[in-house]
Amino acid sequence: MNTRQRVNELARDVGFDLVRFAGPEILGEARAATLEAHADGRLADLGWMTEDWIERATDPQKFLADTKTVVLLAIAGHAPDPVQQGDRTRGRVARYARGRDYHRVFESMLRRLTKAIREELGGEARATVDYGPLLERPLAARAGLGWLGKSTMLLAPGFGPWVLLGAVATTLSIRPDAPLRKSCGTCERCVVACPTGAIAPDGGVLDSRLCISYHTIENRKAIPRSLRSKFGDWIFGCDDCLDSCPVGSGNAGSHSDFVPSTAEDAFPPLAELLEMDDVAFRERYRGRAVQRATRDGFLRNVCVALGNVGNLDDVEALKGALGDGAALVRGHAAWGLGEIARRHGGGGEMIEMLERRLAAEGDGWVGEEIERALVVVREHMRQSLEDGSVS
Numbered sequence: 001m002n003t004r005q006r007v008n009e010l011a012r013d014v015g016f017d018l019v020r021f022a023g024p025e026i027l028g029e030a031r032a033a034t035l036e037a038h039a040d041g042r043l044a045d046l047g048w049m050t051e052d053w054i055e056r057a058t059d060p061q062k063f064l065a066d067t068k069t070v071v072l073l074a075i076a077g078h079a080p081d082p083v084q085q086g087d088r089t090r091g092r093v094a095r096y097a098r099g100r101d102y103h104r105v106f107e108s109m110l111r112r113l114t115k116a117i118r119e120e121l122g123g124e125a126r127a128t129v130d131y132g133p134l135l136e137r138p139l140a141a142r143a144g145l146g147w148l149g150k151s152t153m154l155l156a157p158g159f160g161p162w163v164l165l166g167a168v169a170t171t172l173s174i175r176p177d178a179p180l181r182k183s184c185g186t187c188e189r190c191v192v193a194c195p196t197g198a199i200a201p202d203g204g205v206l207d208s209r210l211c212i213s214y215h216t217i218e219n220r221k222a223i224p225r226s227l228r229s230k231f232g233d234w235i236f237g238c239d240d241c242l243d244s245c246p247v248g249s250g251n252a253g254s255h256s257d258f259v260p261s262t263a264e265d266a267f268p269p270l271a272e273l274l275e276m277d278d279v280a281f282r283e284r285y286r287g288r289a290v291q292r293a294t295r296d297g298f299l300r301n302v303c304v305a306l307g308n309v310g311n312l313d314d315v316e317a318l319k320g321a322l323g324d325g326a327a328l329v330r331g332h333a334a335w336g337l338g339e340i341a342r343r344h345g346g347g348g349e350m351i352e353m354l355e356r357r358l359a360a361e362g363d364g365w366v367g368e369e370i371e372r373a374l375v376v377v378r379e380h381m382r383q384s385l386e387d388g389s390v391s
Contacts, residue, residue, distance in 0.1 A: 007117065007121070010113055011073055017074055017159070018156060020140070020143035021176050022070045024060040024068055026059045030058055030135055031054060034049075034057075044208040045220075046214075046218060053133060060139075063133060064124065067169040067171065070168070071170060073110075073167065073168065076164075076254050077254055080254065082262065082265070086269075088270075089270050089313070090233065090268060091267065091268055091301075091305045091309075092232075092267060093237065093265065094239050097288065098258060099257050101289045102129070102255075102257075103289070113125075123170045123172035126170075134167055134169070137152075146163070147180050149190065150187070150191060151203070151206070151241040160242070160246075161248070164255075184203065188203065193244035194240060194241050195212065195232065195240060196211065196227055216236050216237060216297075217292055218292075220297060223304060223332070228335060229339070233308060233309045235270070270306050271316075273298070273302045274317045278295050281295035282295075295326075296328045296329055302321075303329060303335065307332075307336030307339035311340065311343075312344050315350065318336050322334060334357070334370045337377070339376070342380060345384065351374060351378065358370045358374070
């Protein structure tokens with residue numbers, strides 16, 4: 001058995017679904033595109049993605065000296081939708097984040113593979129998932145594991161966009177695989193499916209400033225008001241462009257660690273999430289990707305989702321969030337209350353609630369959010385009085 005066959009066998013034994021090999025050359029096209037995105041501001045506040053980081057992440061030799069091969073590895077990540085029960089207002093969590101944090105799953109698998117490469121085959125090896133300074137998607141496309149779709153996701157035959165990627169750079173010399181001669185053709189489903197227009201009309205370019213996944217996971221600030229109503233019930237990540245993709249058609253299956261244990265892992269009741277303090281948040285999401293959002297960011301997302309899909313039964317939960325210790329949560333709770341009033345009615349009690357909070361509020365931005373919510377509720381009341389309806 002030659003080296004290529006043995007590495008493939010070792011990777012399969014560890015549990016990887018797909019294995020391909022790429023050469024160590026600089027990713028010139030990916031480097032230029034990422035630097036352009038950085039210059040245009042399309043990387044939003046991902047401050048760690050500096051020009052220097054991009055230069056390093058597109059050169060496997062800077063990831064591991066004397067790299068001769070990059071092994072691209074994938075595991076399936078299409079976690080199923082559990083059956084929802086009850087009539088409580090629920091949010092949605094992206095499929096990959098419904099079970100264990102995929103970083104931890106990958107890290108364990110990659111440690112076993114790199115150890116085998118070093119000890120059995122005598123090569124140096126360094127591994128990474130998406131947190132490391134190595135752009136794994138263009139490398140995976142170079143290796144023929146899939147092709148870069150219009151959504152900018154890697155599309156693997158039989159799996160579509162439902163793959164999670166890792167890479168191992170090694171000093172072993174292994175014949176590389178050829179890129180696939182495939183493309184999305186005229187398909188534009190992901191472009192159409194994106195609620196915020198984050199994908200360019202022609203595809204292939206993603207603006208993080210408009211992306212629901214970016215805002216619900218990476219953004220530590222307020223979600224832009226112009227985008228909030230487009231987030232629907234997403235509270236961590238977004239699968240809209242992936243769900244729309246016909247490649248794989250959602251039949252990829254999922255690694256067992258990503259399968260949700262209960263419906264609450266995929267579609268948690270929103271009101272109860274607003275009761276979590278830092279300790280409860282860490283305990284509930286221990287070992288899960290949701291922790292990346294932080295407690296305050298996650299509850300911010302919950303308030304936005306309630307504003308979009310909540311009803312009058314959810315007002316009490318938002319009232320509690322209006323007094324939260326984090327300004328980020330209080331401001332979005334005010335927005336959520338205004339949106340529920342816009343769709344279901346508000347009334348004098350909601351106005352009184354918001355006015356009391358405004359009088360006690362010491363944060364200027366939160367005060368602006370409360371004032372905007374009051375405008376919405378008062379306008380609804382005015383229209384209700386003119387129509388003779390009861391709010």
